[in-house]
Amino acid sequence: MGDSVLGSNWFNPDYLFNQGIKFFHDAFNITINPDVISLYHTILMLFALFFLTxxxxxxxxLFEIRAKERKHLGHEIAEYAHYQTERVKKRVEGDSGSKNERWGKTLGYLFSQHPSDWKLAIIEADSMLESLMDQLGFKGVALGDKLKSADQDKFHSLTSAWEVHTIRNRIAHEGAAFSMSQHEAKRVIAIYEHIFRDFGFI
Known part of the structure; x- marks a missing residue:
């Protein structure tokens, strides 16, 4: 029994080597078989078509999702713009009903689409400031003189009043050469508004 096992071809290096050569030779012949190569090409083509699909x-x-996102974003922007327009409109209408009708006129200029109107808003607000100074009893020929006659104790917003009045003077003196954004105009008008509300003028 032991001799038969030890004498088996599986323990013969030459036999194993020849079997290995035969195996790889047969495998190589299979791989270069035209039918097998055609099958490989077919499989690869199917995989390529699958991945391309x-x-x-x-x-x-992805394009559909992005298109929906753009559409949704456009809708959101339109709604926000409409909301902002309505809010501004209500604010103007609400402030127009204040006890000082000139304030509504000022805001009308401020929220106009024309840059020249933004400057008119400041000029109108400055004219209102002069009326307030008259009402408070400050003396002077022009608004600048009335501001000079005021003091911080009686007119707490004196520094702010000088700031906006100086901007108004630049508008008046420089005319069209003076450039101003609507954002800056709103900032200036907000200062006037703060002064007016402090004294219950609007």
Missing amino acids: IISYASIR
Whole structure:
């Protein structure tokens, strides 16, 4: 029994080597078989078509999602713009009903689409400031003189009043050469508004 096992071809290096050569030779012959090569090409083509289909589908879905996002964003922007317009309109209408009708006129200029009107808003607000100074009893020929006659104790917003009045003078003296954004105009008008509300003028 032991001799038969030890004498088996599986323990013969030459036999194992020849079997290995035969195996790889047969495998190589199979791989170069035209039918097998054609099968490989078919399988590879199917895989390529599969992945191209996946990529195409993913690309189409991505474009659809982005289109929906753009549409949604456009809708959101339109709604926000409408909301802002309505809010401004209500504010103007509400302030127009204040006890000082000139304030509504000032805001009308401020929220106009024309840059020249933004300057008119400041000029109108400055004229209102002069009326307030008259009402408070400050003396002077022009608003600048009335501001000079005021003091911080009686007129707490004196520094702010000088700031906005100086801007108004630049508008009057420089005319069209003086450039101003609507954002800056709103900032200036907000200062006037603070002064007016302090004295219950609007």
